[in-house]
Amino acid sequence: MFWNNGSCFFHACSCKTELNSINSIHGGKFQNLKEGKLSRHASSELLDEKDGGASASYSRNFDPNAPDFQRVSISGYDDLHIARELAACDDLVRCAQELCDALAIRQKYMRLAGQAFPSIVDRFLHASLNNQKLPNLPTQSSARRTILDYSIHPPIRSGRPYDCKIPAASEHVFRIRQGHFEVYANAEDLQRKVEAEEQRQKQGDAVLPNATGKAGELLTPLFFGVSREEWWKDYSTIRIMMQDGPLKSFCFRKLRFLETKFVLHANLNENREMAAQKLVPHRDFYNIRKVDGHLHASSCMNQKHLLRFIKRQMKVDADEHVVVDKTSGKPMTLSEVFRSMNLTAYDLNVDMLDVHADRNTFHRFDKFNTKYNPIGQSLLRDIFLKTDNYVHGKFFAMILKEVMKDLEESKYQNAEPRLSVYGRSIDEWDKLAKWAVDFEVWSPNVVWMIQVPRLYFKTLRKAMMSTRPTNW
Numbered sequence: 001m002f003w004n005n006g007s008c009f010f011h012a013c014s015c016k017t018e019l020n021s022i023n024s025i026h027g028g029k030f031q032n033l034k035e036g037k038l039s040r041h042a043s044s045e046l047l048d049e050k051d052g053g054a055s056a057s058y059s060r061n062f063d064p065n066a067p068d069f070q071r072v073s074i075s076g077y078d079d080l081h082i083a084r085e086l087a088a089c090d091d092l093v094r095c096a097q098e099l100c101d102a103l104a105i106r107q108k109y110m111r112l113a114g115q116a117f118p119s120i121v122d123r124f125l126h127a128s129l130n131n132q133k134l135p136n137l138p139t140q141s142s143a144r145r146t147i148l149d150y151s152i153h154p155p156i157r158s159g160r161p162y163d164c165k166i167p168a169a170s171e172h173v174f175r176i177r178q179g180h181f182e183v184y185a186n187a188e189d190l191q192r193k194v195e196a197e198e199q200r201q202k203q204g205d206a207v208l209p210n211a212t213g214k215a216g217e218l219l220t221p222l223f224f225g226v227s228r229e230e231w232w233k234d235y236s237t238i239r240i241m242m243q244d245g246p247l248k249s250f251c252f253r254k255l256r257f258l259e260t261k262f263v264l265h266a267n268l269n270e271n272r273e274m275a276a277q278k279l280v281p282h283r284d285f286y287n288i289r290k291v292d293g294h295l296h297a298s299s300c301m302n303q304k305h306l307l308r309f310i311k312r313q314m315k316v317d318a319d320e321h322v323v324v325d326k327t328s329g330k331p332m333t334l335s336e337v338f339r340s341m342n343l344t345a346y347d348l349n350v351d352m353l354d355v356h357a358d359r360n361t362f363h364r365f366d367k368f369n370t371k372y373n374p375i376g377q378s379l380l381r382d383i384f385l386k387t388d389n390y391v392h393g394k395f396f397a398m399i400l401k402e403v404m405k406d407l408e409e410s411k412y413q414n415a416e417p418r419l420s421v422y423g424r425s426i427d428e429w430d431k432l433a434k435w436a437v438d439f440e441v442w443s444p445n446v447v448w449m450i451q452v453p454r455l456y457f458k459t460l461r462k463a464m465m466s467t468r469p470t471n472w
Helices: 002-025 029-034 040-051 079-088 091-112 119-129 187-202 228-242 245-278 303-316 334-340 365-370 378-384 394-410 428-438 456-461
Strands: 173-177 180-184 290-296 321-324 331-333 413-420 449-451
Touching (some): 091 228, 180 187, 303 378, 331 334, 334 378, 378 394, 394 413
Parallel strands (some): 290 413, 413 449
Antiparallel strands (some): 321 331
16 A cells, blocks of 8 residues: 555656646646646647647547537447347347337327427437338428527517407318317318218228319328327337336436436536536526426415415405305305414414425325315415406416516516316316406516316216217
8 A cells, every 4th residue: 555655656746747847848838738727729739749749649630619528438339249238138129129119109299299309319210110110290301400599588579468469260170080180271171071081981992082172182181190099009008118127127227327427427527517607707597597397377486475475465355255155155255264264364374384395295196286275275276376266366367477577577587387278168268368368467587388187087077078079
């Protein structure tokens, strides 16, 4: 141990002596290099000069615009290594094939939804699956965008967003076929499509020309979909993969491998990333633009904000009728609601409100959903956190506008709150739009996401809907 320490000390002294001698020859440039005062290009030229020109390994193919990070390269993974790995593990080929099948399913549904699919994975799937399991959908011809194509400034918005020209009614029609919707340009196109299908069925599925529109093009739906049988088949495929033990082990090893690579990258380049981040003017964590992209509108405020709002409304609007008593059928004021719960504004606190999702709600959606009920009372949720209630969503609009005002004052914070349309009645969209327009619920820092919860069969069981879709 003493010899190792001594040799290391001797080697450090010799390196320091060599650096001092080189530094004296080159006029102090290496001192600037050691202190980080030289640019990357100047540093490369100096190191080239020290080691005899451009043939040095670290300056070969030097790119002055490339990030100055240490790279991790794993060698030895050639065709022979892959062949040996395949021979050692019989399940490896099957696992790799199943992952390709899963990626092909994801590609299909992303194409159907009009979303961009990664080009590298797209080329890999075409090469590996030979177009056997890939969907027959039009490819995306849009050019690949780079970071320079995106503006660092948000879009300029002026005026009230609801002062817009509403377009005229569309001629589009749809039909439900094999569990999915097909949209056509007008009723005439749909009628010709139906007639062509009936003619084909009458003649024993003989080779007949497809239905054509006015311009002679084939009458295909404007938006593609999958049949119910195809959807269930893909769903079952994914569920079987989720229960596959060797496949889960394979994915776990690959994910741990990628995580280890990232940890190694962080250990090597953490200080360089921090230094590069400090060189960017006028930007830190607090003044970069941040967007909360998965934010339910009824939980966008913190628990202290909701508590202050409820207490304030109990004092300001105590005599306002807010709900109808189910027993007597008479309207109840806000003070009467809290009196029926034996509560006053003085009694309320954050712990009693109990709307904070803690670790006990992880993978427990039954407990998670109860956190949307202040004090565990669904009645208070209907009063304060609903758009369609006795007061027409007045309190919900007020607290949302307070949250949006805080976002505007912070300037660099943006949000995408989610509101739900359940499909229980045909006028839900009209009521939601009326609520937003009447109470001026909008902000330049906010865009809205309307989500449709997958509660159709639950709604059907509760007899809120009396019919099923035809051809389901």
